[in-house]
Amino acid sequence: MSAKDHPDYGVESERLAYTKEYMEKLLGETEREAEISRENIRQSIGDVEHLDSSQSYINILTNARFFEMASTQREGLEAIRQSPYFARIHFKKDGEPAELLYIGKTSLFHRETQEPIIVDWRSPVANVYYDGRLGEVTYDVNGEENAGHLYAKRQYKIEQGELEDIRDVDLTTTDELLQEALAGKADVRLTEIVSTIQSEQNEIIRANLKRPIVVQGAAGSGKTTIALHRISYFLYTLGADFPADKLMILAPSRLFIGYIADVLPELGVGRIKQTTFADYVLSATGLKLKLADPDEKLAMLAENREGSDTAIGIARMKGSLEYRDLMDRYVKMMERETAELFEDVYIEKFRIIRKERLQRLFMKDFSYLPLQKRLDRIRGILKTEVDRKLKEILSTLTKRYEQALDKALFGIRDDDRRRKKTTKLIDERDARIPAIRAEGKKTVAAYMRRFKKFSVKTRYRTWLTDPELMEQVARDWDGQERGRFLAAHEKERWEVEDLAALYYLHSRLNGVEEQWKMRAVFIDEAQDYSAFQFAALKEGNGTDMFTIVGDLAQGIHSYRSVTGWEPVLELFPRAAFRTLQKSYRTTVEIMETANLVLQEMDPDLPLVEPVVRHGPKPSFYEAASFNPGQILDIADGIRKRGLRSVALITKTAKEAKAMHRALLREQPDVRLLDEQSEPEQDCLLVVPGHLAKGLEFDAVIVAAFEFPFSDREIDRKLLYVAMTRPMHELHLVGISPHFLGQ
Numbered sequence: 001m002s003a004k005d006h007p008d009y010g011v012e013s014e015r016l017a018y019t020k021e022y023m024e025k026l027l028g029e030t031e032r033e034a035e036i037s038r039e040n041i042r043q044s045i046g047d048v049e050h051l052d053s054s055q056s057y058i059n060i061l062t063n064a065r066f067f068e069m070a071s072t073q074r075e076g077l078e079a080i081r082q083s084p085y086f087a088r089i090h091f092k093k094d095g096e097p098a099e100l101l102y103i104g105k106t107s108l109f110h111r112e113t114q115e116p117i118i119v120d121w122r123s124p125v126a127n128v129y130y131d132g133r134l135g136e137v138t139y140d141v142n143g144e145e146n147a148g149h150l151y152a153k154r155q156y157k158i159e160q161g162e163l164e165d166i167r168d169v170d171l172t173t174t175d176e177l178l179q180e181a182l183a184g185k186a187d188v189r190l191t192e193i194v195s196t197i198q199s200e201q202n203e204i205i206r207a208n209l210k211r212p213i214v215v216q217g218a219a220g221s222g223k224t225t226i227a228l229h230r231i232s233y234f235l236y237t238l239g240a241d242f243p244a245d246k247l248m249i250l251a252p253s254r255l256f257i258g259y260i261a262d263v264l265p266e267l268g269v270g271r272i273k274q275t276t277f278a279d280y281v282l283s284a285t286g287l288k289l290k291l292a293d294p295d296e297k298l299a300m301l302a303e304n305r306e307g308s309d310t311a312i313g314i315a316r317m318k319g320s321l322e323y324r325d326l327m328d329r330y331v332k333m334m335e336r337e338t339a340e341l342f343e344d345v346y347i348e349k350f351r352i353i354r355k356e357r358l359q360r361l362f363m364k365d366f367s368y369l370p371l372q373k374r375l376d377r378i379r380g381i382l383k384t385e386v387d388r389k390l391k392e393i394l395s396t397l398t399k400r401y402e403q404a405l406d407k408a409l410f411g412i413r414d415d416d417r418r419r420k421k422t423t424k425l426i427d428e429r430d431a432r433i434p435a436i437r438a439e440g441k442k443t444v445a446a447y448m449r450r451f452k453k454f455s456v457k458t459r460y461r462t463w464l465t466d467p468e469l470m471e472q473v474a475r476d477w478d479g480q481e482r483g484r485f486l487a488a489h490e491k492e493r494w495e496v497e498d499l500a501a502l503y504y505l506h507s508r509l510n511g512v513e514e515q516w517k518m519r520a521v522f523i524d525e526a527q528d529y530s531a532f533q534f535a536a537l538k539e540g541n542g543t544d545m546f547t548i549v550g551d552l553a554q555g556i557h558s559y560r561s562v563t564g565w566e567p568v569l570e571l572f573p574r575a576a577f578r579t580l581q582k583s584y585r586t587t588v589e590i591m592e593t594a595n596l597v598l599q600e601m602d603p604d605l606p607l608v609e610p611v612v613r614h615g616p617k618p619s620f621y622e623a624a625s626f627n628p629g630q631i632l633d634i635a636d637g638i639r640k641r642g643l644r645s646v647a648l649i650t651k652t653a654k655e656a657k658a659m660h661r662a663l664l665r666e667q668p669d670v671r672l673l674d675e676q677s678e679p680e681q682d683c684l685l686v687v688p689g690h691l692a693k694g695l696e697f698d699a700v701i702v703a704a705f706e707f708p709f710s711d712r713e714i715d716r717k718l719l720y721v722a723m724t725r726p727m728h729e730l731h732l733v734g735i736s737p738h739f740l741g742q
């Protein structure tokens, strides 16, 4: 059906024409305003030379601000020019007349009449569009409930400024727009979904922003997308108090950041910090460490290598809250050792401050601060105290010398004795007073020298290698456990698993600098975080405003990460918890096959419900060894069916490298994805399973030969992740595990 067939086509095309016309007019105006500001700036720069320069500077600043505002408005208008809105609601707020509100990516108001021409999708009233109900509805405005009646919802497809389609949405029709959006091709990039956000997703996006939220969401349920839209909603709603650079999204790899980076500016959130946990910790602590390959343990497990038990046991320990408690005990020891260093403070023979007072400040009054920050405060207090007392001492002494001189001058009769006495007094005074003054100037610095800066790296390394210290800190470990731990750290080697402890120590000893202290944190692929990582991030940033999204079924790093959300909810007691079971990425046929793997992990796990969209059944190709020709044939077939992004997902990184090499010999358009690469289209991408997490492709070929997928937990998870990446086609090559029923 085309838009022209709709009975309201005439009205709707007039409305679109009106909107476009107004936008063009506004664009012209902002263009002129920008030009005027630019001209004013130019003039003021000229005036700086010969006029009152402070006035000219003010002019420059004001006009620069106007220029910026005009540019931002122009950019906003440009962005929505081709498709100004995507929906309309017929809505009546209680006590007000009914209105037709057009919803788009940003708002547009008539400058003179203040009439809303387009309402922002993030505005409070737009909530009723997403909420899924018609009839009596309520929505929240700044914590206050507003009520009204929603008569109708209508969706539009507007492309290149042309009205292509109009659809009235009622509760019985399926969301055709969603179906269409899902049938589209993967772009190797995420896109915004503001026009088709579903009500259960909307609920998470708009959940109380000042409280934490934890989301367990199935593969393809839109977790990443929702996290990004929640950030956009966050900045729209609370942006005035929370500048974008105080918000951070933590992604699993740099590759993944590249994948989401495009959608961030589109949602108006390009300026937030986008980083990985490792990069964040290294920047925030200022530590320069070369980290060992973070996926080595995963490889050990996937390849079923000998000797992985100890390494994995240690990794698990380092992610636990028990390890955090050990670090707390270690900090307590350092606190006590530091407190012992306090002594009374003197200038000459005058006591300025007693050590007990300083110890009390350090241990009690400032106990809420990191150790170094407490010392900094104490230094400040000492300085004030020394300055004040020094003045007192100098004035008292000066007076005392004056009195003594008076007494000598007027009290001693004998000339010779008097002269001697006064000379002695004057000499003494002239030496002592400047000496005290000089000493007083240096007292604080000299006193504070006993406190050495806390080097987090050195302190942590000492904990890992010093048997005596370990015995004191890890009191509950037996000799064997300590021995194993010490032996594993003989060689200096830094691993991702150490980062939580390093960051935690940094935050407790030195404190995280303002620049790195975030006010809201969004974590994607959160199933790969350990309890200690969550705890450390919360402590270091001093906030619990976290949005945590993940899928336990994809927890391929579960040897070092959480295996349930309970510990996370305990760490964030104010958190809301939501689950998403519906998957939007893939077809019914692919999801049903992936569900077989899910069931194998834990029969109690709820199966993922795909949004009804059909496609070919997954194909299986029994093959004992890798044959590049076979893979390229499959990929060619996929391309011929019009799909563009194709990934070959392997079980291990080692096999990915080997397959990539072999494929390259046959065809140049093959790319191996690693941590640093940019995902790209139109070539066959070879992706190791753990890096495929979070990404999506039109079609996926899963292949494993050297280490085929077996019945082990790690294999099931890796296979599940790989199988849930495609939007349209899945091909499995190699020996498939029995539970796939092939």
Ligand SMILES: Nc1ncnc2c1ncn2[C@@H]1O[C@H](COP(=O)(O)OP(=O)(O)OP(=O)(O)O)[C@@H](O)[C@H]1O
Residues within 6 Å of the ligand: 178, 181, 182, 190, 191, 193, 196, 197, 198, 201, 217, 218, 219, 220, 221, 222, 223, 224, 225, 226, 551, 554, 584, 585, 693, 694, 695, 696, 724
């Ligand atoms: N409401 C929606 N409308 C249109 N597309 C959607 C919607 N929700 C999700 N999608 C699409 O579904 C796909 C999966 O979304 P996303 O990658 O955010 O899911 P995820 O839960 O993070 O997946 P995974 O855990 O498997 O990485 C994306 O292509 C996304 O654009």
